[in-house]
Amino acid sequence: MEMTYLRTFREVAKWGSFTRAAETLGYAQSSITAQIQKLEESYGAVLLERFGRSMKLTMAGEALLQYANEINRLHEESKEVVSQQSKGTLTIGTIETLAAFYLPPYLQAYRRDFPDVNIVIQPGNEPFIIEAVKEGALDIGIILDPPFTDPELESLILREEPLVIIASPDHKLAGQSEVHVEDLQNESLILTEDGCTYRAMLLKVLKGNQVSYKLSYEFGNLEAIKQCVTYGLGIALLPRITVAEEIRKGQIVAIPFVDPACKFYTQLIIAKKKWKSKAYLGFLELLGGANYRND
Incomplete structure (x- = not known):
């Protein structure tokens, strides 16, 4: 109710009249008088005094008017921000x-549509991302996995991500149109870090088919893996999107890895209980299209 009293106070200060303030606000004059009295009781000071037919601000009233104007400005700004989200x-x-x-x-594209939203990218592996989305520590998770489901989460497949074996142009696999697990027998592998889903898939497929290999290097950095492959230190399994530039420059070759287990998708995950603001829905719509359209 104090916002109402402050708004009434500003109108009385503006017009110097209870009567005019009542007409402007659509209140009875007695209501204006009562609101000012309650405001004075709240602040413990006389805010207005009569001079002739006009009401003038006391020193306390002049001090309060500055705060009332700022409070009103912030209140209007907050309504605009919250409504627009x-x-x-x-x-x-x-x-x-x-x-x-x-x-x-x-x-x-999102920055163009929502310039005042600060985006924080939190790196991590899939188990961390999934748990953080469930707990509300992350608003959105974007993972690379086989089709993912969880009773606490909404998940949406955005696109399939082809995985390829990358090798130097003079490697013996370079001329093949596709690579199968048996082609990796005794090959020197450069692996991504532990916790990577497509690394886990590759090792499981190798073990299941009893294919021997040599572990040459293990990196948590994609650029390091690509550089080692370029220098002929081994081969690696990576999403094709990560090596498009090196393929274009002829630094490496990328051969599709063909196996029933090698079906990976970029997927959007969000908590089912998450409240979706306009800005939040804007990002979901950008990635997921009609699935999250906010009409």
């Missing part, structure tokens, strides 16, 4: 692969 912070958890090679054009 176009400010704040959006936290997105994803893996390095997608943060570097999938998200940038979407982030650029």
Whole structure:
């Protein structure tokens, strides 16, 4: 109710008249008088005094008017921001692969539509991202996995991500149109870090088919893996989107890895109980299209 009293106080100060303030606000004059009295009781000071036919601000009233004007400005601004829901912070958890090679054009488009939203990208592996989305520590998760379901989460497949074996142009696999697990017998492998879903898939397929291999290097950095492959230190399994530039320059070759287990998709995950602001829905719509359209 104090916002109402402050608004009444500003009108009385503006017009110097209870009567005029009542007409402007659509109140009875007795209501204006009562509101000012309650405001004076609240602040413990006389705010207005009569001079002739006009009401003038006391020193206390002049001090309060400055605060009342600022409070009103902030109140109006808050209504605009909340109604538009176009400010704040959006936290997105994803893996390095997608943060570097999938998200940038979407982030650029989102910044154009929601310039006042601060986006925080939180890197991590899939188990961390999934748990953080469930707990509300992340607003959105973007993962690279086989089709994913969880009773606490909404999940949406955005697109399939082809996985390829990358090798130097003079490697013996370079001339093949596709690579099968048996082709990796005794090959020197350069692996991504532990916790990577497509690394886990590759090792499981190798073990299940009793294919021997040599572990040459293990990196948590994609650029290091690509550089080692370029120098002929081994071969690696990576999403094709991560090596498009090196393929274009002829630094490496990329051969599709063909196996029933090798079906990976970029997927959007959000908590089912998450409240969706306009800015939040804007990002979901950007990635998921009609599935999250806010008509």
